[in-house]
Amino acid sequence: MQICYQLLGIGKQATQREIFYNILSTSSSYITSQNQVNSAIQDAVAVLLCTRRSLGILASSKGAVVGRLVIKEHGGDTVDCSNLGSSSYPISADMNMKQHFYSDARYILVIEKDAIFQRLVEERFFLKVPCIIMTAKGFPDLASRALLHRLHQEFPSMLIFALVDWNPAGLAIICTYRFGSIRMGLEAPRYGKVMF
Structure with a gap:
């Protein structure tokens, strides 16, 4: 919470990974793994009934998008993904x-691999x-889930299809996009709930 307080005080944001390294470099006796930081952040979100973003925490992103989508960014730049x-x-x-x-576009394709x-x-x-x-x-990160949720809100008539492995992990990926993740139950409505 001290790191979140400092981030908010200076108007900055950090990823969970950055927070882990910050704690590791200053207080390595308290925290020894990334999972401990992730759980502590999830607990703080649950107790405070707030979002990660409101605590100054960014979602690390590993996802990518391409196709018939034009993105006009806040600064005025325009990106044509085609x-x-x-x-x-x-x-x-x-x-x-x-x-x-x-x-x-008429469709959104979510690809696992x-x-x-x-x-x-x-x-x-x-x-x-x-x-x-x-x-x-692979497994959906928070930023990718948020983008899909936003696209679903912006273009409700677009059909969404997923191409995943036909195994339990593939089903878990679809369910995470569709329903949210169990670990983030309180935040699921913000980053999930899309219809396949």
Whole structure:
């Protein structure tokens, strides 16, 4: 809580990983693993009935998006996700998401495997099928879940499909996007609840 207080005092944000390293460098006898920090943050969110963002904590992002999506960022820059060549747009860790979205897509494809995502980007699949393609490169991180939730709110008529492994882990990925995560029960409505 002291680190969160300091972050808010100077108007900065940090990821959970940054907070872990900060604590490790100053008070290594209290905290020995990232899981302890994650649990403490989750406890603080539950006790204070607030969001991570309101505590100055950013979600680390590993996800990417590409396809028929134009993002107008808060600073005025515009990114056309269909003109990125063989690269993709990294999903922002800023949970406030002040961007504006424009799209003529009919579908959102959520891809579990980064290799499949990269192949679809290479093939420019979104030009053949009018879609937005996103991945969290495995189990969904908070930022990827928040983006999908926001896209679902902005474009409620777009159908959402998921391409995941046909195994329990694939089902867990779909359920996390759809219902939220058990560990983040209080925050699930903010970052989950999309319809497949």
